[in-house]
Amino acid sequence: MTTGPAEAEVVLRLDRITKRFGALTANDAVSLTLRRGEVVALLGENGAGKTTLMNILFGHYVADEGTVEVFGQPLPPGTPRAALAAGVGMVHQHFTLAGNLTVLENITLGTESLWSRSHGGARAKVERLSRDFGLAVHPDAKVGRLSVGERQRVEILKALYRDARILILDEPTAVLTPQESDALFATLRKATALGLSVIFISHKLHEVMAIADRCVVLRHGRVVGEVDTHATDKAALAALMVGGELSLPRAEARAPGPVLMRLEGVSTPDRGAAPGLKAVTLELRAGQITGLAGVSGNGQAALAEIVGGLAVPAAGQLSLHGQEPKVWSPGEALARGVARIPEDRHHQGSIADFDLTENAVLEAYRSRFSRRAWMDWRAARAFAEGIIKDYDVRCPGPSTRIRLLSGGNMQKLILGRAMAPGPDIILANQPVRGLDVGAIAYVQGQLIAARDRGAAVLLISEDLDEIMALSDVIHVMSQGRLSPGFARGTMTAADLGLWMAGQKFGDTDAA
């Protein structure tokens, strides 16, 4: 794979693309070429301008300067249809499927006119594509019922169905399980072998090393480096991205404090394919990070809902500081010092058309940013400005609508909001998903700092490395069951893998 593409024909050429949003220059004279059969990784910090560049290529935005050439032909700006016709397919950072339509309908949607909707050869073509590229999905399944990995396959099929020769994947693996990511890479290898070219955006450097032929690194909208993957390593890429050396924080072992939250035999009902909790007992101690490992969809969501106040146990007990709360709701959780970093920042964590100020005070507007019934917008704005500064949220200002922020910057704002009141208990559900290496280091550093000042942290993550680096105690979830807690350093990744596969749970039941 490292031979071949270097001499192959150029299929895409971006020439000195510049895009400004008001005072902010999101892309600054960015040039990039892509050859037939090549995978180019686009790297860069949150807000570096990766998505913006791809949106220009795909015609969602019009560049202020610069040109795009596809297969030697200039691409007219600002029309996704022209991009599609030229063979460019894009899988967005946030999926754009219609949940109430079937897979087949989603794939063919927009390729036929509004008036005639006959499916003719569509099904055959979809089935052939899904066989050729290893994208298994059922054409008649409703998209709303599919898992994230399956939805992504539909997105890729949708692009392939339109005869895309150039695939743009914007952080495709951010929401995938490691297994699903591997399947995606197998698909990409098949695609490049068939002569497709891929632009791949990711913050996960090991993936980039595994799949890309070449890496282009953006910083503050400018290209700061371009390297062949086989001539570099992860550390060098990370340094290029953030413009300096970076050390991931490590949590040192500490003596734990008292139990702040305790779940005792908590069960919740199953929800469709997602298992509920099965008699889960869990203690969150002050000054301790409790890591929750496991393949997502094994009850983590149900546990997060209980801890975060969104649900009450169907059976069993939840206690805070040794007492069972009389009511348990999101507001009550907040009032008792539970901070929540939600898994789904778009639907739960933020209101898309609210500005940064409004989103920043969403949780504390009653307690801190109002007097009697009156909002104190001046204080609210100052608070948002503080988060923007402290957490380095890249944005035009506090009155920007949050939907315009890059994914990582949105996450930083939510983190700042959650950490502001100095919480006792922190529920961090996939807190670094979609963040760049610098931001990951920052967020993890914040969680460790919170632990060191005596907070109890529950870290839910699919990334075993992250869990093992940060956690003082590790539990594993599988099929709604929770393993016993393992102290730092007592388990290897392989041991945890066995628990994640559910193989060890029988032992404890017998004991």
Next chain:
Amino acid sequence: MRLEPIPNPSAARRLGLPALALVATLGVAMALALIAGANPLAVLGQIAKGALGSKLAILETLNRATPLIFTGLAVAVAFRAKLWNIGAEAQLYAGAIVAVLLGTGALGSPLVLPVSALAAMLAGAALLLGPVLLKTRLGVDEVVTTLLLNFIMLLFVSYLLEGPLKDPMGMGWPKSPALIPEARLPRIVDGLRLHWGFALAIIAAVVVWVIQTRTTLGFEIRAVGQNPEAARFAGMPVNTVLVKTALLSGGLAALAGWSEVAGLKGHLSSDLSPGFGYTGIIVAMLALLHPLGVILTAIFVAGIFVGSDAMSRAAGVPTYIADMLLATALLFMVLAILLTRVRVVRG
């Protein structure tokens, strides 16, 4: 043909399209006039003259706008929270009934006006409480319940006017006894036929605007309307917010009926409202749910009604042209709002 979203509509698009909608509406009006066999420009001129051409015309337009401001506000408040209150008509009559119950001698001055206004608001609020509780508790669609209440209310009013509230001196007409003078809203300026209900409506619009932008409740209403899941996650009492929204909305709609009885008519009859509750939806939509915008659109809509009446007398074109005009204005406006966000492409 396909629809394609526009991520960042330009200012020209956002302002130009609604303006175009108004122009298109005028075009349709002229076409209608032509069909009716009149001179289109003359018809438009007569509508404008009838609505604004004299001091009397202007006062008539403002009087007609008063209930529309109240019902427009009621709808705007509710729709902001995505609470689809289609029942402003029923809440209006609830307010009107209270004005009669308390205004025909049950209470003396000077208490009667403030007390009956408050009681009217409570009655309207209570009427919307049922549908909103059914929605939050059982998930019953409030569009259906509030709409049906309109018909129930109209029948109830007919019953009252034929029975308990019938004016014994009414010579058989189904109308209530007249309000005592102390229960009537005085005129703003002596000698000018414009009552304090209009001023109250303006104040109500400003109050609603302040609530929406400055208070915690307004913040909650907007949050719940835009993303109830995020609002709940953030600890907002989503159902309580919906109930409060409903109380505010129902109360505002009731003031429409109360001020028509106490300010304009002086008694209740079953033709008190020619659909002010429904027209309030048009008023609110045309104003893009902005409370201060409601004042303007209510006056605009009232002007079309009043102007069409005058035009019809002069040019012999039926007054139904007013309904047609409003319907087309609304359709074009909805289309304009849609087209600011998506464009139609061929292919």
